[in-house]
Amino acid sequence: QLVGLNSIGIGVVLAATHALNGIFLLLICRSLARLRPGLAAVLVPGCLLGIVSPLLLSHLGSFFYGPVGSACVLGAIWLALAPSTPSRQVGAGVFIAAAVAIKLSNLVFAISLSPMMLVPWKGVPLRDWLRDCAGFAFGGLLGLLLFQGYWSYKLYALTGNPLFPFFNGLFKSPLIPTESQAVGRFVPGNLAEFLAVPVDMA
Numbered sequence: 001q002l003v004g005l006n007s008i009g010i011g012v013v014l015a016a017t018h019a020l021n022g023i024f025l026l027l028i029c030r031s032l033a034r035l036r037p038g039l040a041a042v043l044v045p046g047c048l049l050g051i052v053s054p055l056l057l058s059h060l061g062s063f064f065y066g067p068v069g070s071a072c073v074l075g076a077i078w079l080a081l082a083p084s085t086p087s088r089q090v091g092a093g094v095f096i097a098a099a100v101a102i103k104l105s106n107l108v109f110a111i112s113l114s115p116m117m118l119v120p121w122k123g124v125p126l127r128d129w130l131r132d133c134a135g136f137a138f139g140g141l142l143g144l145l146l147f148q149g150y151w152s153y154k155l156y157a158l159t160g161n162p163l164f165p166f167f168n169g170l171f172k173s174p175l176i177p178t179e180s181q182a183v184g185r186f187v188p189g190n191l192a193e194f195l196a197v198p199v200d201m202a
Contacts, residue, residue, distance in 0.1 A: 015061035017068055022051040024074035031081035065102055072099035073109045080116055086135045092117060093139020094146070101147035104166060110140075 005013065029043040050056075059067045076095035079088045096113055099106040117136045120129040152162035161171035172178045188194035 011061040014063065017071065018056065018060050020071040021056055021067055021074055024071060024078050025050045027078045028074060028081060031078060035081070069099045069102040069106050072096065072102065073106060073113075076109075076113055080113060086131060089117070089132045089135030090139035090142070093136045093141075094143035095139075097140045097143025098147045101144060101151075104163070 025047055029047040033040045033043055056067060072095045076092045076099070079092040079095065082088050092113070096106075096110045100110055118133050120126070124132075155164045156162040158164075159173045159175050161168055161173035163171070164173055165176050168176055168178055188197065
């Protein structure tokens, strides 16, 4: 049992958390429709297809943490698309940091989101842009502290590397070789494998 819940209660909590993917996807589509009204005809079926994605539905209520990380990424995108306020910028930073803390490979989404958050938009005053950048950076640091800080401390205390086993070329934990680990699980080996990725995912 987890936090006093039985298996049904845990499944309901996990399913509700995973269902945030659909909610954030709907909110993203609403934001895009507001910014680009001509996209409405594409966004409606796209949103529906995203909500009924077999990959998402197969994970609902399970202990897979992928849908939790993707919900954090979608939440950050939604906040980034919404009208700029300090709280939304901080929230986007917290969400994307939570996604990275849940699964380090989500770092690619943080890198993709950063230009959207940090490159000045046309017509935005310099002072407002600097405020938004500071809010996003603060949110990211806060999110990493909240969701990864304790575990990084434990990893450092146990192994000498706060990101063990990754980046060991930098931290040099004595428990594994001191070269950094390469993760090639999702890297296609050739053009045919690259073209087959959508089929494999389906």
